[in-house]
Amino acid sequence: MKWQTTQQLKQLLCHLVEYPSISGTEAEVLLAQYITEQLCTLDYFRGNNKFVQLHPTGDGRYFVTALVKKAEQVRDTVILISHFDVVDVQDYGAWKDAAFSPEKLTERFYEQKQQLPSDVQADMEEGEWLFGRGVMDMKCGLALHMSLIEQACQGKFEGNLLLLTVPDEEVSSVGMRAAVPILVEMAEKYGLTYRLVLNSEPMFTRYPGDKANYIYTGSIGKVLPGFYCYGKETHVGEPFAGLNANFMAAQIANELEFNTDFCEVFSGEVSPPPTNLLQTD
Ligand SMILES: [Zn+2]
Structure with missing residues (x-):
């Protein structure tokens, strides 16, 4: 075997x-x-x-x-x-070059433990971890x-x-x-x-500091809405002659963010509310 x-x-x-x-x-x-x-x-x-x-x-x-x-x-x-x-691995910052070498990266994390957030340091003291x-x-x-x-x-x-x-x-x-x-x-x-x-996806905490281990059953849907925010161009010196599409998109983000109206409730279980991962003009 x-x-x-x-x-x-x-x-x-x-x-x-x-x-x-x-x-x-x-x-x-x-x-x-x-x-x-x-x-x-x-x-x-x-x-x-x-x-x-x-x-x-x-x-x-x-x-x-x-x-x-x-x-x-x-x-x-x-x-x-x-x-x-x-x-991608941009968020590894200075450790980026080792992101795909778990043993090397883990060794470096343990060596440079003091540079990591305190909750990560606490985790590292508790058990055996492999990063990457x-x-x-x-x-x-x-x-x-x-x-x-x-x-x-x-x-x-x-x-x-x-x-x-x-x-x-x-x-x-x-x-x-x-x-x-x-x-x-x-x-x-x-x-x-x-x-x-x-x-076999990983499980996630339900709130910061959650120590429970979860097994998920059932399924969750995914909706990908599109919003077309069409502004009116103007010169920055004459802002009142235009309409800012970024501002319109920001209003939509504001409506959606953590809005519990979009949570699904089933058998006492509540899906997480939406949160915006990426917004550009
Ligand atoms: Zn995944």
Whole structure:
């Protein structure tokens, strides 16, 4: 077994993180290939290599599926979903060059601990941490899924396991949107009944300082509204002759920000209110 012990999983995770797979970059493509190659090293897939597939998303990128079928007649299937792209590393500042080298970065963080925020320092004193872009979101989840696939290959589970890992989650979900019709196709082709989708994204605190660990169930929707704010140009010396489109956009941001009217409430659970991630003129 190659992806089971803590040490093995850490090593796999570091290899995944070493690909700087920022959405839209060459490394995002290379990582999809690497994941496929790694899965193909498992004995089960050597004999069934059509069960590991690199699928085109239609824009030069790829998503990966790996299916472990328990037996021909077994239909029940759990899908393991993850994404392998990450956001860029500008926010690492002086540590940017080490963002994709978790062991090196972690060493540097421990050496320069006094430069980090106090809550991070407190965390670091408490336990063992591994820092780096994509370690938590969400290559550790992908590593765990690969380890489950390895167990499934050994016959560990009752049903089938289908790993699906996609690019572009951090931008426009090109990977997941391309994957949906393929999931439908695979269900027909291999006689699969999808029973559960297990997403290994990290969990989040509900408020600053929240120490609870959460498992999320159900799903959450996503709405992408567009607002067209059309102003009227004028000279800065004659502001009253124009209408400022930035000001109009600011009014919309003001209406939306933390507005609980946009929270969804279901069974006593409340979705987080909207907050604006990016605004430009
Ligand atoms: Zn994520």
